[in-house]
Amino acid sequence: MYELVFLTGIRAGEVIPVVKSLIAGRSPECSLEVPDPNTSRQHSRFVFDGASLSMVDNGSSNGTFVNEVRQPSVVLRHGDVVRMGETRIRVQQRKEGEANASSIFSFKEVEADLSHSILLDRANEPRGLDKPEVLAARLNALTKVSRALVDINNLEKVLDSILDVLFEIFPQADRAFLLLGKEATKLEPKAVRHRDPSKIENMVVSTSLCRRALETRAAFQFNDQDMNGFDQGMSIVSLKIRSAMAIPLIVGDEIQGLLQIDTSDQGRTFTPSDLDIAVVLSQQAAIAVRNAQMLRDIKRDESIRNDLRRFLPSQLADQVLKGTLDISLGGRIYHGTVLFSDIVGFTRLSETLKPEQVVAMMNAYFDRMVPCIDQTDGAFDKFIGDAIMAYWGIPFDKGNSAANACQAALAMQQALIGFNNLRQKAGDIPLGIGLGLHTGEVVAGNIGSDDRRQYTLLGDAVNTAARIEHAACRGQVLVSQSTWSELKGRGYALRMAPLSVRNKSEALSVLSLRGLAVESGETLLNVPISIAGAHAHLIRRMSDNSFVVLHAPQQDLCAAPMQTTMGEWPDVILGKATMMSMLPAQGSDGDLVRSLITLDDPSLRGLLGETAQDSPRGWTELVR
Numbered sequence: 309m310y311e312l313v314f315l316t317g318i319r320a321g322e323v324i325p326v327v328k329s330l331i332a333g334r335s336p337e338c339s340l341e342v343p344d345p346n347t348s349r350q351h352s353r354f355v356f357d358g359a360s361l362s363m364v365d366n367g368s369s370n371g372t373f374v375n376e377v378r379q380p381s382v383v384l385r386h387g388d389v390v391r392m393g394e395t396r397i398r399v400q401q402r403k404e405g406e407a408n409a410s411s412i413f414s415f416k417e418v419e420a421d422l423s424h425s426i427l428l429d430r431a432n433e434p435r436g437l438d439k440p441e442v443l444a445a446r447l448n449a450l451t452k453v454s455r456a457l458v459d460i461n462n463l464e465k466v467l468d469s470i471l472d473v474l475f476e477i478f479p480q481a482d483r484a485f486l487l488l489g490k491e492a493t494k495l496e497p498k499a500v501r502h503r504d505p506s507k508i509e510n511m512v513v514s515t516s517l518c519r520r521a522l523e524t525r526a527a528f529q530f531n532d533q534d535m536n537g538f539d540q541g542m543s544i545v546s547l548k549i550r551s552a553m554a555i556p557l558i559v560g561d562e563i564q565g566l567l568q569i570d571t572s573d574q575g576r577t578f579t580p581s582d583l584d585i586a587v588v589l590s591q592q593a594a595i596a597v598r599n600a601q602m603l604r605d606i607k608r609d610e611s612i613r614n615d616l617r618r619f620l621p622s623q624l625a626d627q628v629l630k631g632t633l634d635i636s637l638g639g640r641i642y643h644g645t646v647l648f649s650d651i652v653g654f655t656r657l658s659e660t661l662k663p664e665q666v667v668a669m670m671n672a673y674f675d676r677m678v679p680c681i682d683q684t685d686g687a688f689d690k691f692i693g694d695a696i697m698a699y700w701g702i703p704f705d706k707g708n709s710a711a712n713a714c715q716a717a718l719a720m721q722q723a724l725i726g727f728n729n730l731r732q733k734a735g736d737i738p739l740g741i742g743l744g745l746h747t748g749e750v751v752a753g754n755i756g757s758d759d760r761r762q763y764t765l766l767g768d769a770v771n772t773a774a775r776i777e778h779a780a781c782r783g784q785v786l787v788s789q790s791t792w793s794e795l796k797g798r799g800y801a802l803r804m805a806p807l808s809v810r811n812k813s814e815a816l817s818v819l820s821l822r823g824l825a826v827e828s829g830e831t832l833l834n835v836p837i838s839i840a841g842a843h844a845h846l847i848r849r850m851s852d853n854s855f856v857v858l859h860a861p862q863q864d865l866c867a868a869p870m871q872t873t874m875g876e877w878p879d880v881i882l883g884k885a886t887m888m889s890m891l892p893a894q895g896s897d898g899d900l901v902r903s904l905i906t907l908d909d910p911s912l913r914g915l916l917g918e919t920a921q922d923s924p925r926g927w928t929e930l931v932r
Contacts, residue, residue: 333350482503486499644709646746722847742784800831849910854904887903889903
């Protein structure tokens with residue numbers, strides 16, 4: 309099924325399952341409301357026919373863009389990004405039965421489209437196709453065989469159906485074989501047929517006919533009264549073959565196998581027109597064989613990939629399958645960003661719960677956290693109890709590992725808001741997580757013995773990230789100076805006091821990350837606030853300097869001035885909000901809702917300024 313995922317705008321993070329066609333636009337009456345001033349009231353349509361999804365622009369003034377190309381209409385594929393105004397929506401396709409995505413970082417993987425994959429290069433051009441009776445027979449055969457090729461998941465069934473059609477078209481045929489392989493002596497029978505079912509167990513194929521067809525890569529017809537210099541061999545004599553047709557199954561330049569039909573009726577030999585029809589049917593058989601083999605290979609690779617992903621991060625598993633990554637023991641030096649996170653106070657909390665409650669809580673928690681890392685090109689190193697270790701830029705650093713890691717970290721904090729709302733509704737204690745990130749050189753590779761090994765990261769950069777995370781308080785994302793520098797001005801943070809950590813002779817320079825510039829001039833935020841004692845969260849600043857607030861439905865955002873509740877920057881008055889609009893609750897936010905507001909100071913008292921402000925609090929004043 310298809311899903312539409314809002315990447316930007318006030319609805320960023322919301323996932324819309326596509327179960328019918330949708331009209332998209334800024335009008336609240338649209339089945340897919342896109343609250344963007346640059347969209348038309350009924351901007352475009354998402355047309356769903358039960359199998360495919362298309363986008364059709366409704367003549368909007370600003371147009372609809374797919375992957376940044378303006379399109380009047382287009383069939384959508386997995387991963388396409390549709391832009392209406394400044395709102396971007398990603399198309400996702402997932403298999404039936406997969407878990408629903410809970411955020412924009414849902415992880416879901418997609419099946420290959422084989423509908424345009426097969427091209428058949430015929431060795432022989434059919435002759436005599438201008439005769440009406442041959443055309444009629446060819447059309448009839450094609451129609452019947454096409455119906456038999458619907459289910460490529462069952463190759464044997466498809467090939468049996470083809471032989472059924474051949475026996476119907478050629479009543480003189482006594483025997484028919486569909487064999488797979490490239491050499492005459494190594495052909496494997498996949499479907500055989502005899503006019504007399506009692507004789508099917510003792511059927512033997514003529515190797516002479518097979519060898520001739522495979523060596524010449526051409527279809528040919530044999531009649532024992534007109535051999536045209538063909539040495540029929542003892543197999544033809546002993547099998548009492550009076551007439552036969554042998555056609556190689558070829559896709560492109562690759563031989564898939566062979567179709568052979570023969571008869572012992574000397575009075576009803578095969579004709580050149582018969583061979584023309586058989587060639588057409590063989591083309592269909594070759595297509596079925598190749599499609600089924602491709603599907604089998606895809607399923608095999610997917611099975612191997614899934615097995616590898618149990619032991620390796622998904623990106624590394626893909627590289628192993630491509631043969632571009634060595635999985636032997638040893639390591640190499642890479643540059644990347646490492647993230648650690650843990651649940652603050654987890655040990656004390658787990659002591660109050662039964663083991664099965666702890667397992668259920670952690671599974672639900674990881675379900676929220678894992679997609680945030682997966683969908684920012686991150687890779688998991690390991691789960692350590694309640695802790696997560698992940699990394700970006702390894703083995704391939706595209707220069708954006710720090711930004712992707714920071715986006716994942718802020719997304720994890722935001723995903724926790726809705727998760728905690730549901731926990732509190734169920735009477736459970738909310739969780740708080742701290743995260744630490746560091747960028748630098750690591751040694752990555754397979755560590756262990758010949759019998760047991762693990763792909764992991766080692767080095768000072770890993771230890772530094774872990775030390776930084778250990779200092780992070782609830783709701784904090786602490787980044788090192790090296791990570792901050794690689795953001796190149798995209799980050800917004802408070803500079804903390806120098807941090808002394810174990811096994812480091814000098815204190816570390818760290819910052820508490822509270823914002824990151826993302827798509828379309830928007831900023832992802834992690835700013836907890838309170839209004840008249842009621843808590844809420846600023847989660848995004850829009851390109852027009854308005855803000856998205858995540859809050860309880862009954863909360864009055866304009867009742868009093870907003871003030872920060874961050875441990876490192878508390879009680880800062882941000883001003884009184886002006887309400888613009890409210891959206892209903894969405895699944896990833898629990899029972900909370902999103903509202904669009906404006907503030908007199910869009911820099912949030914300098915927090916979203918060009919340089920990081922100093923935190924007024926030292927480490928001893930912070931409560932983890």
